[in-house]
Amino acid sequence: MARETLKVGEIEVRVLDDGIFVTDAGNLFGPDAKRAKIKGGMHPVLVRSGDALVLLDAGFGPELPEMLVGRYEIRRERGLVEDLEEAGYDPGDVTHLVLSHLDPDHVGWALNSNSFPNATVYAQEAALEEARKMPEKDGRRLAVSPVENGVYEGWFELLEGPSEIVEGVRVEVRSGHAEGHQIVWIESGDEAALYTADLAPAKIWLNPDLISGVDTDPEAARKNRIEVLTEAEERGAPVILYHEPKDFLVRIQGKDGGFEGVSLGDA
Template sequence: MAAQEPRRTLDLGARRRLWVLEDGVFITDAGNLLGGSRRMRLRGAMHAALVRTEGALVLLDAGFGPEVPAPLAGHYELRRERSLPEAVRAAGSEPEEVTHVVLSHLDPDHVGWALGEGRAFPAATVYAQREALEEARRMPEKDGRRLAVPAVERGVSEGWLELLEGDGEVAPGVRVEVRSGHSAGHQISWIEGGEAAALFTADLAPAKIWLNPDLIAGVDTDPEAARRNRIEVLTEAEERGAFVILYHEPRDALVTVRRTAEGFEGVPLEG
């Protein structure tokens, strides 16, 4: 019997609907994510979330863009059958209809379509944390986060990018919450409608393996903060029965979580 297709849409009540979108997959050396010199290749997806709410169409994170930035091209191989703008169309909307783009942080695999030349979502206001920009300015010249600095500064100057300072609601029912650890100013998003809720964890817990709080990524800038925030956020998601979107999980990107002896596990939603 063929396996059921993973669930990709949610009705959250209060006139809120969510789609989990694909922007392809990347292949990279394990050492790029876990640290060290592991001779193993890892496969990760990019699953943005699109939220229809009152008077707004909100995109959470924005993939690599048309291609991997040149300084990182030797480290990541990008494969996709459908781009993020095409995925927005497949969900029934046009890229020009997106009103908000919320960037969890400034890593290049989260910002590309929002900040790249030509801006794929030209009518949208882009939101990022000021603390994320300040950290990116301090990074080495060819670091992925540093690459985003000129576009962010241009967006602020031209008025299409807003720097946030802490938690808050960016659209009806879409609330950001700063949970640092992977990076400074890293923000997760809660999508809330009535009693239902969904959680976009971004790189705080980007895939099933990272539901183990003790697994620390080699690219986390503050491992202890990442561990503490991961436990707090996933505990809240379990207690609330929230749906969780795992940005980098290749197949089962939409799950609920439950506590185990090792931390948490993701339970896929099917059909």
């Protein structure tokens, strides 16, 4: 069984589960990819820092957006809200919700003020600006109206650059997969952990030279991936891989000019 919890100094971290998605390889690697099926997990992260309960990303939501039906399939026994409750929390306990970017598989449970009624939701202004420019059928475009409504109603806050959300939870902008893409450093004392979101979402993406067909700026993705993973290795910081189905908590080691993720196991 995969390890699900971490202690980072005085901060408690728990990796949650919103199921597995299944899609054609071409949806991620571009039209030249073989039409094999690939699987990815969705692992939002719950961070307890003092009186704050922070959720990092929010899965696909209760169901697939209509535009993705037929392209993606979700397999899960329970969704994010049920897994949160299994961990001993009510959705109303969440105080802050950080969205790394506005792809549907990261925002699904977040873009309704009733899902986490006491939480402020955060994303970068640049992420919204990019989404506004996307074609009508692009998944990020779906987030525009809910985000704008949330800003108007006061439960959604747009950031401009790096920010400390609460003590020990710090966002850093690392574009490449998307404009305004945020990673999250969790820090307490001399200890740290890193949530990479879609900058390096699974073990295969620890290879800096592997670029997704849906990355908007491949060179920035490569550069930022190298810098961030190098820092994680130097700090000895565990890394949480959002889309890795099972072995989603790893330590980073350099290997053959790239990186590999060594499982934290059940220790």
